[in-house]
Amino acid sequence: MNRNFWITALIAFINSLSFTVLIPIIYLYGKQFGLSDFQTSLLFSIYSIAQFFATPVIGKLSDRFGRKPLLIISLAGTAIANLIAGTATTAVALFLARLLDGITGGNTSVAQAVISDITTPENRARGFGIYGAALGLGFVLGPVTSLLAQQISLGAAFLVSSAVAFVALLITVFYLPETLQNKAEKAHNIFDLGLGNLIKGLAIPKVGILLIINFFIGTTFTIFTYAFQPYFLNVLGQNSQSLTLMFLTFGVLGVIMQTWGVSILSRRFNLVSILFLGLFIRSLSFVLMPVWLNIVYFVGVSILFSLFNSLVQPMINTLISLNANPQDQGTAMGLNASYLSIANGIGPVIAGMLIHQSNPKTYSYPLYLAGLLTFVVLFLAIVTRKRYANKVK
Structure with missing residues (x-):
């Protein structure tokens, strides 16, 4: 892996840290503005919906104009949005900040396109594994950083997130060169920004089916993530x-698996088999978690889950990258991130419909549902493998 790869991994880590600082406090911060539970949930959905529409646009523009300028715009948007949120005095300003962050939130897909640009096909799985580990390290340090920032105020966590994104912006400006070698042709219609690709992308040979699979992977996973915390706190x-x-623990195990684990497994098994293994253990873990109300048992299942769950996204990202044309890497990764964004909005809604706060046992229902649906996704991935795995070793 060359210098540009490690710079991109560093940017990915810092960006992940900026994002995960906010995860524990958005709900509580919304409450400070007098928002109801439903209104507070919109702080999550407005970000995901905006990102859903904006990410393919950013991905396509990065294919036309280069990765670096779009990554700069995206990181700048995150820094400005969180600065506005951290200093907001009204709920309207907070919602506008979340909207801006979603609109410019395509930095992950652009960074993935950079990884595609600078890695060879045979090293791409390892590259995405290390990239995923960088994100995982951000997920380790983000909540800890958030706890420290909360000692000042909840708004301080947004300001810290803004500062962290600004550091990633500076590294991009001064240290990351442009990695796109062959830019896509200029559009004949200046308004052709890639929104049509949200539908057209599903018809892309080999890539379209992977986008559908990853959308369902994301939806089932966010059903789980919505219920995990209240189950852990209220039921256990x-x-x-x-x-x-x-x-x-999740973060540390994820980093280990996505660095050494992916590298070892990809030398012995093909990418599709590793994806199937990760999905199988993920679905089995979801079903097993609520079977016995015992914290030691739950932690044990969670450790198993964390190890193999960290294989899923690097493998699906690698498969999408390998099946996309070189000049369409940004578009493909943008579509992938976009569908994952809308999945992030759908999963919690499904889980929320199953949960009743007055009955803590209902917190286990989304876990069972996520497990069963992930088995269905695994079945879909198996029966359609010939459409995306022909050239994958």
Whole structure:
């Protein structure tokens, strides 16, 4: 892996840190503005919906004008949006900040396109594994950084997130060169910004089916993530400190698996087999988690889940990259991130419909549902493998 790869991995880590600082506090911060539970949930959905529409646009523009300028715009948008949120005095300003962050939130897909540009096909799985580990490290340090920032105020966490994104922006400006060698042709219609690709992308040979599979992977996963925290806290009777330790454990194991684990497995098994393994263990873990109300048992299943769950996204990203044309890497990764964004908005809604706060047992229902649906996704991936795995070794 060359210098540009490690710079991109560093940017990915910093960007992930900026994002995960906010995860524990958005709900509580919304409450400070007098928002209801439903209104607070819109802080999550407005970001995901905006990102859904904006990410393919950013991805396509990065194919036309280069990765670096679009990554700069995206990171600048995140820094400005979180600065506005951290200093907001009205709920309207907070919603506008979340909207801006979603509109410019395509930095992940552009960074993935950079990885595609600078890695050879045979090294791409390892590259995405290390990239995923960089994101995972951000997920380790993000909640801890958030806890420290919260000692000042909830708004301080947004300001810290803004500062962290600004650091990633500076590294991009001064240290990351342009990696796109062959730019896509200029559009005959200046308004052709890639929104049509949200539908057309599904028809791209080999890539379209992977986008559908990854959309369902994301939806089932966010059903789980919505229910995980209240289940851990309310059903198992744990506290926020032990929850933080769980996130740290997930992050550390994810980093280990996505660096050494992916590299070892990709030398012995093909990418599709590794994806199937990750999906199988993920679905099995979801179903097993709520079977026995015991914290030791739950932690044990969670560790198994964390190890193999970290294989899924690097493999699907690699498969999409390998099946996309070189000049369409940004578009493909943008579409992938876009469909994952809308999945992030759908999963929690499904889980929320199953949960009743007055009955803590209902927190287990989304876990069972996520497990069963992930088995269905695995079945879909198996029966359609000939459409995307012909040239994958």
